[in-house]
Amino acid sequence: MIVAEQKPVAKILEMAAGAQTALVLGCGTCVTVCFAGGDKEAEILASALRMKARLDGRELDAAHLTVQRQCEWEYLDTAADRIRQADVVVSLGCGVGAQAIVERFPEARMVPGLDTRFYGLPTRHGVWEERCAGCGDCVLDYTDGICPVARCSKSLLNGPCGGSHDGKCEVDDAIPCAWHEIVERLTSRGELERLAEVHEPKNWRAARDGGPGRIVREDLVRDAQDGAGT
Amino acid sequence: MAPESRTVETNLSRVLSSGGFAVTGELGPPKGADPAVVRDKARLLRGSVDAVNITDNQTAVVRMSSIAAAALARDEGLEPVVQMTTRDRNRLAIQADLLGAWALGLRNVLCLTGDHQTFGNHPTAKNVWDIDSIQLVKLLAEMRDQGVFANGEALEGDPPRFFVGAVESPFADPVAYRPFRVAKKVRAGAEFLQTQCIYNMEKFREFMARLGDLGVLDKVHVMAGLSPLKGPGMAKYMRDNVPGIDMPDEVVERMTAAGAGIDDKAERQKAWRAEGIRLCVEQIQQVREIPGVAGVHVMAIEWEEAVRPIVEGAGLLPRPEPLGAAAEG
Ligand code: SF4
Numbered sequence: 001m002i003v004a005e006q007k008p009v010a011k012i013l014e015m016a017a018g019a020q021t022a023l024v025l026g027c028g029t030c031v032t033v034c035f036a037g038g039d040k041e042a043e044i045l046a047s048a049l050r051m052k053a054r055l056d057g058r059e060l061d062a063a064h065l066t067v068q069r070q071c072e073w074e075y076l077d078t079a080a081d082r083i084r085q086a087d088v089v090v091s092l093g094c095g096v097g098a099q100a101i102v103e104r105f106p107e108a109r110m111v112p113g114l115d116t117r118f119y120g121l122p123t124r125h126g127v128w129e130e131r132c133a134g135c136g137d138c139v140l141d142y143t144d145g146i147c148p149v150a151r152c153s154k155s156l157l158n159g160p161c162g163g164s165h166d167g168k169c170e171v172d173d174a175i176p177c178a179w180h181e182i183v184e185r186l187t188s189r190g191e192l193e194r195l196a197e198v199h200e201p202k203n204w205r206a207a208r209d210g211g212p213g214r215i216v217r218e219d220l221v222r223d224a225q226d227g228a229g230t
Numbered sequence: 231m232a233p234e235s236r237t238v239e240t241n242l243s244r245v246l247s248s249g250g251f252a253v254t255g256e257l258g259p260p261k262g263a264d265p266a267v268v269r270d271k272a273r274l275l276r277g278s279v280d281a282v283n284i285t286d287n288q289t290a291v292v293r294m295s296s297i298a299a300a301a302l303a304r305d306e307g308l309e310p311v312v313q314m315t316t317r318d319r320n321r322l323a324i325q326a327d328l329l330g331a332w333a334l335g336l337r338n339v340l341c342l343t344g345d346h347q348t349f350g351n352h353p354t355a356k357n358v359w360d361i362d363s364i365q366l367v368k369l370l371a372e373m374r375d376q377g378v379f380a381n382g383e384a385l386e387g388d389p390p391r392f393f394v395g396a397v398e399s400p401f402a403d404p405v406a407y408r409p410f411r412v413a414k415k416v417r418a419g420a421e422f423l424q425t426q427c428i429y430n431m432e433k434f435r436e437f438m439a440r441l442g443d444l445g446v447l448d449k450v451h452v453m454a455g456l457s458p459l460k461g462p463g464m465a466k467y468m469r470d471n472v473p474g475i476d477m478p479d480e481v482v483e484r485m486t487a488a489g490a491g492i493d494d495k496a497e498r499q500k501a502w503r504a505e506g507i508r509l510c511v512e513q514i515q516q517v518r519e520i521p522g523v524a525g526v527h528v529m530a531i532e533w534e535e536a537v538r539p540i541v542e543g544a545g546l547l548p549r550p551e552p553l554g555a556a557a558e559g
């Protein structure tokens with residue numbers, strides 16, 4: 001899932017300067033699961049914004065609403081009136097959801113209530129860890145299921161750097177060294193030889209370095225056109 | 231002995247392949263643009279080493295470029311080993327800079343991953359790691375042997391034929407993997423290898439034996455990394471904080487004992503440093519006895535004046551007469 005964190009209330013109020021009404025718009029998918037932008041968080045944030053505004057000597061009528069998925073226009077349409085009416089929409093969707101709002105409702109003023117962090121999973125209650133960086137050229141076969149791109153702090157492709165210690169990454173003791181894990185896993189499966197050959201430089205163009213991503217499925221595009229024609 | 235390669239002869243490669251025991255040092259460029267700092271350090275090392283590593287934004291702290299400092303050191307009569315990390319440059323910048331290094335007459339390159347930028351003085355910077363150090367070794371080997379860039383395209387004119395080095399940290403985790411990683415670097419085309427600082431000789435001997443088992447010792451010149459200790463504080467710091475350093479307690483105790491009973495601060499420091507130099511001399515003698523060790527890399531960081539007494543104490547002076555400052559290209 002996409003994992004995000006809420007920005008501080010003071011920061012959100014600052015971004016929403018000048019607004020008298022605000023709609024805190026939650027999202028019912030990834031950010032609900034990571035407790036950053038679901039209905040509950042939207043409700044709490046709306047009330048926190050009202051209180052903090054009052055303390056700051058400012059009037060802000062903040063309400064909340066949650067759509068099932070901010071990142072698809074048809075779900076946003078269910079909140080169309082509320083989005084249009086508010087002076088500002090505080091998006092509690094990920095960066096995709098937040099942008100979908102202004103794409104669908106160009107007249108709306110939107111500010112992001114979340115910082116979108118990564119694609120990850122909960123490893124225990126209250127802890128989320130990054131697992132994938134969307135590199136567009138997956139190498140999980142080579143590393144036997146542990147991603148070196150997202151989970152090694154240097155995205156190395158040929159084994160651990162010299163900073164690996166006690167299974168931890170040199171960057172922070174809270175970060176497991178991905179290459180330590182890869183080496184252990186391959187060793188226990190008797191497949192360490194897989195790492196013997198030099199892995200070629202990666203094709204980074206498959207992700208951000210090739211410009212913004214775009215996928216076109218001609219078959220689906222055609223189906224949609226045919227459907228429209230009948 | 232390293233295999234026949236198309237590398238141009240450098241002072242370092244010549245000493246190593248002649249079977250002599252090579253000595254390299256380390257020179258950290260300044261956090262500023264004053265060439266005099268590099269020249270002064272270079273003069274302290276001249277005559278004591280066969281070549282000197284010029285570090286590349288070491289510990290992710292911005293310093294004068296390693297290639298520029300290498301050119302300055304070369305002009306002072308030292309043969310540089312240009313360090314190149316893959317942290318700060320993508321494959322375009324690395325190749326461009328190394329073409330320039332070759333054009334300036336620099337002939338040895340050491341390929342490193344580099345410390346993470348969050349350790350340094352610009353912790354909010356974006357890192358690169360477009361390629362890793364092993365891919366860099368391979369890139370330079372292919373440039374040398376096939377005259378091509380990383381994309382396979384032929385480069386114009388005579389290609390750079392660097393003497394290509396790599397590093398290894400023998401005691402870093404996962405320890406059992408380290409010799410395997412050396413073999414990988416050799417397969418990628420590394421001709422010489424410098425290690426992280428060694429203090430635990432017993433374990434280093436095992437590491438070298440493992441390299442022997444893997445059959446890489448006749449393909450690469452291994453230089454043992456040694457770093458003289460300035461005092462017990464440095465020894466403890468390295469023991470507790472630096473990944474990949476195996477610092478036996480005896481070493482810490484020996485350094486502590488060297489200053490015991492000396493109340494005068496300056497005198498105590500002198501005693502520590504003298505002991506650090508003595509220890510380093512002994513370490514050189516010990517690593518010389520280990521099969522496959524072709525030389526030492528003495529890292530006297532911000533203590534360049536220690537190098538001469540160490541090398542002299544180990545009986546390694548005078549160094550073989552160096553090749554002309556600007557090697558033929
Ligand atoms: S290799 Fe790329 S696509 Fe595969 S998990 Fe890692 S970042 Fe994601």
Ligand code: SF4
Pocket residue numbers: 151152153154155156159160161162163164165168169170171176177178179180
């Ligand atoms: S310590 Fe491990 S995870 Fe961290 S940068 Fe080095 S190899 Fe990657």
